[in-house]
Amino acid sequence: MLRVAVRFFARYREATGRQRLEVDLPDGGTVEAAWAAVVDRHPELGRYRPFTLFAIGNDYVGPDHALRPGDELCLFPPVSGGSAGRSRTARRASRSDRARSAG
Amino acid sequence: MDGDIYKIVEQPLSPDAVAASVGDPAAGGVVIFSGIVRNEKDGRPVKYLEYEAHAAMAEAKMREIGAAVRQRWPSVKAVTMLHRIGRLEIGESSVLIAVSAAHRREAFEACQYAIDTLKQRVPVWKKEHFEDGEVWVGLQGG
Numbered sequence: 001m002l003r004v005a006v007r008f009f010a011r012y013r014e015a016t017g018r019q020r021l022e023v024d025l026p027d028g029g030t031v032e033a034a035w036a037a038v039v040d041r042h043p044e045l046g047r048y049r050p051f052t053l054f055a056i057g058n059d060y061v062g063p064d065h066a067l068r069p070g071d072e073l074c075l076f077p078p079v080s081g082g083s084a085g086r087s088r089t090a091r092r093a094s095r096s097d098r099a100r101s102a103g
Numbered sequence: 104m105d106g107d108i109y110k111i112v113e114q115p116l117s118p119d120a121v122a123a124s125v126g127d128p129a130a131g132g133v134v135i136f137s138g139i140v141r142n143e144k145d146g147r148p149v150k151y152l153e154y155e156a157h158a159a160m161a162e163a164k165m166r167e168i169g170a171a172v173r174q175r176w177p178s179v180k181a182v183t184m185l186h187r188i189g190r191l192e193i194g195e196s197s198v199l200i201a202v203s204a205a206h207r208r209e210a211f212e213a214c215q216y217a218i219d220t221l222k223q224r225v226p227v228w229k230k231e232h233f234e235d236g237e238v239w240v241g242l243q244g245g
Contacts, residue, residue, distance in 0.1 A: 010155050010228035011239040051241075055226065058163035074157060078241035079222070080229045 002029050005072045006038055012075050016042045025067065032063040034073050051078055108183040109165035111158040111227075116187055121201040127180035130203035134210040136218045138198040140191045150232045154188040154197060157226040161186065164225045168217055176213045178205040184217060186227055197229075 002025045008016050023037040031054045039046045053076040054061050067073065108124055122133055140152050169182040180203040187197050200217045204210035229240045 009157060009226070010230070014239075053226075055157070055160060058160040074160070074226075076157070076226055077228060077239060079224070079226050080240040 001025070002027050002067060002069055004029075004034055004067050004070070006034060007072060007074045009074065009076055011077045012045060012048070015044050029067050030063065031061055031065045031067065031073060034067060035063070035075075038075070045075075048077065052076065053078065106181055107166075107169050108185070109162050109169060110185050111156045111161050112185055112187055113189050114187070116185055116196040116199045118196070118199060121183045121185060121199045124183045125181035125201045125203040127203050129205060130180045130210075131205050132207035132210045133201060133203045134207070134214040136198070136200045136214050137196045138218070140193050140195050140197055142193045144231055144233075147233055149193065150234060151193065152191045152197070153230040153232065154186070154191065155228045155230070156186065156188050158188075161225045161227055165221065168220050168224070171220070172202065172213045172217055175216070176204060176209040178209045179213050180204055182213070182217070184221065186221070186225065188227070 003022055004025065006021045006023060008019055008021070013019055021038060021041065023034055023041075025033050025037060035049065035052070035054075039049075054063065054065070055074040055076060056065070056067075056071055106124075108121075116137070118135055118137055122135055125133055140149070142149055165184040165186070169184065172182055173179055181201075183199070183201045185199045187195075191197055198218070198221065200214055200221070202210050202214045202217065204213060231238050231240060
């Protein structure tokens with residue numbers, strides 16, 4: 001069995017009312033499996049899956065990334081740093097980030 | 104590039120301080136981008152903004168952007184990237200990027216690349232507070 005910590009940011013932190021959650025996965029569990037376990041506990045996040053970015057440590061990871069014991073998986077809404085940004089900028093960014101992590 | 108600065112901060116940002124931070128005797132130009140909190144979003148008056156970051160990862164990603172800048176524009180002398188978090192009022196600066204280079208063209212190009220890439224990759228989120236509500240930017244379609 002594999003226990004990983006999950007951290008929530010911004011909208012996800014507010015939607016779940018928590019900053020962290022621990023989930024248990026079968027050995028070799030992936031980021032996608034962790035997301036499923038999180039949504040099981042917090043169904044309100046389910047609709048955000050197409051927009052979500054995943055990170056471990058200081059790097060983005062893709063949904064197929066295999067988790068290891070002690071990993072801390074961060075769940076990000078689309079990023080929107082800088083200022084005067086439009087929402088479509090953030091959506092475009094989230095697509096390109098996912099493309100990168102898938103590659 | 105040891106002198107480059109990449110930080111998430113909670114204090115007000117100073118353009119003078121970032122300009123000084125990229126000073127170099129071989130630099131012929133310094134370009135500074137300052138992102139400012141605007142008083143409206145699509146015609147709706149904004150009261151103030153709140154920024155949140157994954158600070159460690161944000162600083163790491165800004166450092167990666169700085170490394171990419173130096174690779175692409177070798178005449179760049181120094182880079183500073185600061186992003187402020189917390190509550191920001193209208194007119195305050197949320198992000199400051201300063202680039203010094205031997206010539207102005209490289210400084211302009213590198214600074215534009217740095218802010219454009221920051222907005223795509225650096226884990227910072229912004230919540231807009233209006234008179235009648237609040238919204239996290241980036242998921243309006245969700």
